[in-house]
Amino acid sequence: MTLHILGASPSDRTTFESCRDTLMDGDTLLLIEDGVYWALPQHRPELARLPARVKLLKADREARGVELEALAEVDDSGFVELCLENERSVSWF
Amino acid sequence: MSKSILIICRSAPYSSSSARDALDMALAGAVFEQPVSLLLLDDAVLQLLPGQRSSAIQAKNPNAMLGALPMYDIEHIYTSLGSLALHGLQADSLEPAPTVLDAEELRHFIARHEVVLTL
Amino acid sequence: MRFTLVVHSAPYQSASAGTALRFARAVLDAGHQIHRVFFYREGVHNASALASPPRDEQNLPQEWRALAKEHDLDLVVCIAAAVRRGILDKEEARRYEKKAGNLAKRFELSGLGQLIEASVVSDRVVTFGGGR
Secondary structure (H helix, E strand, O other): OEEEEEOOOOOOHHHHHHHHOOOOOOOEEEEOHHHHHHHOHHHHHHHHOOOOEEEEEHHHHHHHOOOOOOOEEEOHHHHHHHHHHOOEEEEEO | OOOOEEEEEOOOOOOOOHHHHHHHHHHHHHHOOOOEEEEEOHHHHHHHOOOOOOHHHOOOOHHHHHHHHHHHOOOOEEEEHHHHHHOOOOHHHOOOOOEEEOHHHHHHHHHHOOEEEEO | OEEEEEEOOOOOOOOHHHHHHHHHHHHHHOOOEEEEEEEOHHHHHHHEOOOOOOOOOOOHHHHHHHHHHHHOOOEEEEHHHHHHOOOOOHHHHHHOOOOOOOEOOOEEEEOOHHHHHHHHHOOEEEEEOOOO
């Protein structure tokens, strides 16, 4: 299993698509930095179609004023936990 | 001790130092006798366009170094069907010729490596 | 568990320079080890002793230094990336005939082999990049 860490905003479609195209069942996608804007209502349908579990990084989401609503988030220690739960991480930016 | 290392570069050759920095990482991995895969995604496939002449912009041409990777036991440069399609390129018109991963192969490619370094 | 962090971005260039520091603190707070933090590409600017942000702004070089002091961290800056961008220790400053070095304390210049070695011996490697 792989932890994918996406830091690019939804305006960077190519980065999102490259990340999306490498996701496998059981992988986790962690949205950090401008990646948390994927949680805006406009982009949620696309997130919902991903095969991976999606989590947001709390501090980055709160800083940017994005509502969590039905999504899951982790704090910085949860970020570390996700790294441990997965065998490797891949950063997309 | 040995670990399989995947280096994913996503940048075109001259817009930043990314292409050269990825190459340097790959060469360092090879020098330290680790199995290294280099995956050129998205704009990074443009590093393989033949006929690059970069002397007028005072930049080193990373394409020449890519061709030398087999000397360092890095036999394959990988790209994806999607990256070729993004720019309307054919693999057989590129130099050095890449090994092309289809969608299913790309999906499984990351899990074949223990460490993934992106830039 | 043993972590290695790779930092590609400079302070002010990308939020990821700050994300890396927060992540490092969280790793240590959870009782895990950091084998090495490797600064590459624009990330070398995290090691500038000359960075002088206003007092009410985060000072990343200073915070890395303090964290390294507290936890005896190995902060390695890629020498080839650093020297090109004007981050030099005393020895490199002499070699290139510059007036002074500006590598902050607790950081050291070394080669990409240090990243490869760290990747091999660490359980997890996490890259912090942005502004490709």
